[in-house]
Structures are given as structure tokens and as C-alpha cells.
Amino acid sequence: MASNALFANFFVLFVPFVVVSSAPAQPLRWGADAEGGAPYIFKDPQNPRHNIGFEVDLAKVLARELGRPIAFVQKDFKNLFLDLNRGDIDFAMNGLEVTPDRKAKVRFTRPYYIYKLQLVVRAAEKRFQTLDECKDLPGLTLGTMEETAAERLLDRLGIAKKNYDGPVECYQDLVAGRLDGVLLDLPMAQSYAKPNPRLRYTGAPLAEGYYAIAVKKDNEPLAAALDAALDRLLAGGELERIYSRWNLWNEDQEKLRLAAVADITAEAQGGFTFAHYFTYLVEGAYLTVEITLVSMALAILLALPIALARLYGPAWLRGLAMLYVEFFRGIPVLLLLYFLYYGLAGISEQYDLWIDLRLNPFTAAILGFGLNYAAYEAEIYRAGISAIPQGQWEAAASLGMSSPLTFRRVILPQAIRNILPPMTNDLVALFKDTSLVSVIGVVELNKRFQMLTKSGGDWVEIGLVTACLYLVMSVPLGYLSRYLERRWGVKS
Amino acid sequence: MTHDAPLNITLAGVTKRYGERLVLDGVNLTIAAGQTVALIGPSGGGKSTLLRCLNGLTSFDAGEIRVGPHVLPPRRSHGNDPAVRQMRRLFGMVFQDFQLFPHLTALENVMEAPRRVLGLPRSAATERGLSLLKRVGLANHADAWPGQLSGGQKQRVAIARALAMEPRGLLCDEITSALDPELKNEVLGVLEDLKKDGLTLLMVTHEIGFARRAADRVVVLADGRIVEEGPPAQVLAGPQTPRARLFLRTVRG
8 A cells, every 4th residue: 555655646746747748648448338337337318429427427537637538448347357458448447346356357446436235126025025035935036247246145145146247137137027136236226226116125235345446457557546546536525426416425435435455455266176167168068059959940940931932932921931031131139139038028018918928048049049040041941942953843743743742752852952061051150159148148158158267267278178168069060061062062 | 554545635726825926826736546756846846845735834825635535725734733634644754854853763763653643552663663664674773873874774764754654655855865876776765665565655856767767657846836747758758848848958967
């Protein structure tokens, strides 16, 4: 602390000089995630080009204190530490909780906010009131966000949890009945749960912790300057003014003045053992294969009638089939997954339907990829079938074979030889595309890899093991595709 | 093969248009059962279209085709139409480019229609297939894939395949045009055998030599009309009409 203060004093003297001598100063790049990020940083409802939030206000006064402009850079919340260490941003400020393993990776400034966690349930919830009661009831699942203190607390208490990328989806699923409760930081609950009459707080806020700004470990001058600036903003009452404006000031914040840096300098925890993470990854690989195969089966089942409708159907059916293909080929599968999972659940909530559209993540994933790939497969089938010469139809007709019989016995068996090689190719593509399903909460192989490395695992080692698992599955498929191509492929 | 009463073929005013173009212009023709008829004439004259009309692969716009008691009216070419089905049962068709099913062996090609259309049990269909392959001289190629056969062998399998449905006649559409000279003869030899068995043969051909030797009648079709017909010796040696004379002169070179 003493050396920090020394550095800071030096910096305070130094900064105005820099500004004067080499204006305009290069802006500091501030990384944060403005997606669903109230009250920290989020899109202004009046003007979506504009970000607002208490951290935006904080950044403004920090820029003034540092004498350097601060430029916001949109980053994925989960990847903030990676971006920081890669040098894409100069500092990350996004409600980042100070934890021991993070301290091993980055240099945290002094805390600028003291948060607590808030348990939120549906308004009608009667089964439990507190986190402790929740622990004693079997079969309950709480939602939280990945890479947060809330997630760690749930893990420590042994409460079943489901991870989300942002608070919006989390509370949405609670309303939809997919979750029994949500544990997140109080400021998030204040922004997203409190205004919703279907949700209510339960139990007192708990598990106090610190938000601090993360700076790259070797950028001590910047860290020290930020420490000093935050000290001044706190002492001058400016922090209190900003937090009060956002309704975030409470008596907990008084402790900011005491919160010694010593409190947040515990040692980092160790990594994972191979045996531990390998089985965890293999389970993920199994899920990946399962999603791939079931989706492909669905795609094949849908694609054949669509291809037949496009080839032989009456005009209106041909049009419908074409519409299907153009639509599902033209929209990103990610959008489709979001719609199937969150969109349908929303519709189910809003209208009293006879059918429950709140799909579980696995079903939504299968449907999404099945519908999407059916469009690609249908086009492959269509091309493969129409490549069979008209003379084959005529030869069969002259033998008295009906059209359906000809299709089944003469055309399709030949078309399959045209179809199989590109279809195997698509299977490999689908296999890799499945990593997208993590956005709706399916924890497959790629997601598991991300979670392991972000919880302190070795990037290179776990990355290699994950890559090997993917290759062990996809390379044989690739060989099969090339073999089929050689043997049966369309000769052009 | 057992045949009932012989069935004569009559075309009465058969007319076919492709858009503006008149391909068949009121063709009248009678073919007695068991006859071998060579259909010759310049390309684009309507020979192939006439053959395809007989088998319901192409519909015609006016006139009618009668085969014994069976009638094929105009504008019918759908495989589910009973009249079309009947015509296809009466005639087998052999194509210039063979159109064997490449994913089936020679024997399976021959067995396919008897099995799936007539519902013959496997053993009976195999027996029929083998005896037909023997008849076209391919008894020891039963298990060969089409890709392994020469052009002449392919065409003989195609003939066996057409015969497997026990037709009254064969419609042959330039079936030797894609073959080397030495391979043509093995195919034409098979046809001469079939003629001896009493099968009605209607063949579009450019083989003037074969027509002279084997045909009972030669029909010259040009510009959608029959310009001359009669015994080969008469038509080929001394054509009466200018159009037939012109055509035969170009063929002889």
C-alpha cells in the first residue's frame, strides 16, 4: 500500500504534465459487457447508441481524475480477464467480484463498491424463504451467472444451479417456472427483479463482497493511479453521490473507507487434476455426440419430405417447401436457439395455451439444429435426386413400375450415393456447431472447457485435451466422407 | 412364352405437337402381329416420338392407338392411367442409351419388374431372369454390374429386362446407335432370334442393311408423316416419293 501510494502521488503530479505535453492523450480502453448489464452499464432505453449506468458515471469521473479520456469497449463478460491479459483493453470494470483465483491472474484496484447477494423467488413461492431452507429441500434448482460469487456460493452449499450468461435470461426463466429461484448480486436484482410483480426478494441480502477494477498484472502504474483516484472520489463524497443517484448507496458502503486491500489479497487456489477434469470433459463429449446424432436424425426425417415437395409437389407445396428452406437457411441458428428456448417460453407465459412451450434446453437444441440442418439436407437431397437421369424414370415406367415404386427402388438408391458424401460433411459441421447450445444452458464439451479454464485450469493443457476429444470424433467422420466421395461421389 | 390371339397394332390419325412444331401429323399405320417393322427417316422426323407414344411415355394430341381390343386415347401419359398401363404391359421398350439400373446386377435388373410389378416370388423371378439372360447369351454374366459390361452386353441385358414382363412386342429406339460395329451384330442377332419366336418388333433404326435382311416392312417417316412404306426390297431399292429418295440417298452416302 505504501509503495502504491508513492506511485500514485508520483502519477498525480505526472499526469497533468503528460496531458499538456502530448495532447490529446490516448484514451484508456475500458472493457465491460453492456448486454443486460443494468445498473452497471447498459443501453439507454431512450437512445440505444448510448450507454448509461453507475459504472459509466464512475468512468467519467475517473477520466477526469486521471486526466485521460476513457473509451468504452464492448466485451463478453465471461471473457473480460482474457481480453485484459491479451491487451485488448487497459482495464475491466463490470461488477467484477474480487476472488482469490482472480487475484492470481490480475491486479485488482481498491474496491469501489460493496455488494451482497439477493435470493429472488416467484411471488407465489411458499416452499422456502431462505437459502438455508432451499438447501434442505431436494430437487430445487437456482439460477445464477457463470463466473460470479453467487455461483461459487451455490456450489459451496451444494445447491443445484443453472448458469446463465446474463441476469435477464436468468429472471426470465424464473418467471417461466424453469427455475425455483435466482441468486445474483443485489444491484442486478434491484434492476431486473424488483420491478417485476411476479418476483419478490426473500431472505436478507447475504455474502458480502467487493467490486474492484481489474488491471493487467504488469501495469502497476495504471493500477496505482486508479487506486489513488478511487481514494479521492470516496473521500470527496463523489462515489456516494453517484451511487445515490442510482439508488445503490447503503450503509454497507461506509465500510469502503475501511476496506483494506489486505482483505482481498488471499492466495489463489490450485488447478484441477487430470482425472478430475477428464471425466468431466468426456461427459461433455458424450452430450455433444448425443445432440449431433439426434439433431441429424431429425434433420434427415424432415429433409426428405421437403425435398420431395420441392421436386414433385403441386405449386403451392413447392412454394411452401422453398419458403422453409430459404427461411431456415437464412437465419442464424443462434437466433433460432434463442427463440425456441426463451421466445417460446415467453409466449407460453403470456397466453394460456393448451400446450406447454417451455422447452427444456436439450429439446430446444435438438429442435433448433434439426430445423436448421433440415434445410441444408433438403437441398442436398434435391440435388442428389435430380442428378439421376430422366431416362431412369422412363426405363422403369416402360417396365410398368409406378412413380412411387420407381422412386423407392430405382431413383433413391442411386441418389443416396450422391447424397451421402455431402451429408457426412454436414454431420462434421453440425458436430462442431453444437458448441452454440451453451447459450441456452446445455453444458456440452466446449462449454465445459471454457468453464474449467476460467476457474483456474491450465489453458493449454485442458485446451489440448478438449481438442483431442473433438478430433477423435470428427476425424474418422471426415475420412468416411472422403471415402464415400471417392467411391460414390457425383462424377462431374 | 405363351401368347393369346395375335394383336394387330393400328395408329389412326396420331398427331403430336411440341408448342408450334407439328411432330406427328396424323399418322395412320397398321402393323400385323408378329411383324418386324423398321422405322427409318431423317432425324427430327418423329420416329422416336411415335415409339414413345405407343408406350405412353409421351402423350399425343389427337387420334388413337389400338392394339387388339385395347385403346390408348390422346393426352394420356400418366403411369397410373389404366390405358397407359395396359400399353406398357403389351410392349417392352429398349433405349439407345440402355438405361440399365446401375445399382443392380444384370440378373437383378431383369428380375426387378417381375418381382415388384407382377409380384413374382424370388425363386420364380430368378428362374425367369436366368433363362432370359441365357437367351441373350449372357448366362455367365448374371452377377456382373452394368458398369462392368460392354455396350453390346448392356443392350442385351436391357432386351432381357424388357422381355421379363412377357410383352407382345418390343419397341426399339435406335438400340445400336451407341455401339461399335462389331457389337451391333451381337445385338441385331438377338433381335433376329426374337423375330423367329413371333414377337412383334417395331424398331427405329439407321441400320439399312439390317432392315433389308430382317424387316418385313420398312416405313419412312419424315416431317411427321409417313412418306413411303412397303416391303424392304421395294422401299429401299426403288423409293417412289422424292422425300424418301432424298433420305435414302443421304443414308447410302
